[in-house]
Amino acid sequence: MWRGWRDVLTRLDFASAAPDAKLLTGHALGLSTLDLATRENDLVDEPATARVAELIRRRMTGESVARIIGFRAFYGLDFILNEATLEPRPDTELLVDLALGHLPAGGRLLDLGTGTGCIPIAILANQSDASAVAVDLSARALEAAHDNAERNGVSGRMAFPHGSWFDPLDEDRFDLITSNPPYITSAVVETLAPEVKDFDPRLALDGGPDGLAPYRVIATQAADWLKPGGWVLVEIGYDQGAAVSALFLEAGFEDVNVHRDLNQLDRVVAAHHI
Numbered sequence: 001m002w003r004g005w006r007d008v009l010t011r012l013d014f015a016s017a018a019p020d021a022k023l024l025t026g027h028a029l030g031l032s033t034l035d036l037a038t039r040e041n042d043l044v045d046e047p048a049t050a051r052v053a054e055l056i057r058r059r060m061t062g063e064s065v066a067r068i069i070g071f072r073a074f075y076g077l078d079f080i081l082n083e084a085t086l087e088p089r090p091d092t093e094l095l096v097d098l099a100l101g102h103l104p105a106g107g108r109l110l111d112l113g114t115g116t117g118c119i120p121i122a123i124l125a126n127q128s129d130a131s132a133v134a135v136d137l138s139a140r141a142l143e144a145a146h147d148n149a150e151r152n153g154v155s156g157r158m159a160f161p162h163g164s165w166f167d168p169l170d171e172d173r174f175d176l177i178t179s180n181p182p183y184i185t186s187a188v189v190e191t192l193a194p195e196v197k198d199f200d201p202r203l204a205l206d207g208g209p210d211g212l213a214p215y216r217v218i219a220t221q222a223a224d225w226l227k228p229g230g231w232v233l234v235e236i237g238y239d240q241g242a243a244v245s246a247l248f249l250e251a252g253f254e255d256v257n258v259h260r261d262l263n264q265l266d267r268v269v270a271a272h273h274i
């Protein structure tokens with residue numbers, strides 16, 4: 001039956017009509033992609049058809065497949081989503097790659113604005129002696145992060161303090177601070193595609209009038225929470241490399257450099273606390 005829904009989505013110009021229809025049909029019917037292929041001629045009863053139709057209707061409003069099915073893959077791991085979490089983006093995998101190169105053996109990580117927890121959980125899943133503190137202003141996001149840490153087998157090495165940036169921390173010092181903060185200017189948030197604007201939480205998107213408000217807090221306070229020789233790695237918008245680098249240089253960081261993603265766009269600023 002998924003082919004019929006594919007045709008509906010194709011007529012509405014959905015570029016990913018076939019995978020969307022397959023994933024949503026499989027999810028509604030509790031079938032894997034393989035099951036869908038081998039059981040194409042099975043009769044589907046009315047309640048099951050209605051379940052698929054409801055998911056397709058949500059997709060038509062612009063809600064992403066990941067949000068509808070409630071989870072998304074990131075760095076080879078599965079992350080559940082809720083209404084307070086941003087969907088992890090493939091762009092953010094660069095931050096995880098770089099973090100794994102900057103965290104020493106037995107390293108302590110602080111992740112600010114953790115959302116689903118995708119950044120620290122991916123790092124801990126790949127470095128078995130590391131531990132992490134994951135902060136978010138949203139208590140609901142932290143529930144998802146905690147759940148994701150358990151599902152991915154790293155919750156014993158993580159803590160989840162609730163509050164704004166550095167406010168909920170105690171006296172601990174870290175080897176590495178990571179963050180993918182909200183960095184879109186308030187005016188631009190209004191112009192984003194419905195899939196983002198209407199479904200990703202505003203708290204995860206809006207970086208203030210110039211998109212730099214969270215970076216100012218992080219750049220001015222990070223040194224107080226880093227061990228000597230520690231690093232900060234922040235994800236940035238493609239046009240924020242110079243401005244964010246300047247904030248870290250002004251705050252006294254050294255070796256400040258901008259890393260590009262696979263599309264050759266500026267994506268991460270790294271700054272060294274000597």
Ligand SMILES: C[S@@+](CC[C@H](N)C(=O)[O-])C[C@H]1O[C@@H](n2cnc3c(N)ncnc32)[C@H](O)[C@@H]1O
Nearest residue numbers: 088113114115136137164165180181182203204
């Ligand atoms: C762009 S999302 C990134 C989420 C996740 N780290 C990721 O990469 O998918 C930014 C996150 O920052 C959180 N946030 C916004 N303002 C905050 C603040 N003042 N203190 C802590 N977290 C904040 C949001 O709730 C959201 O989870």
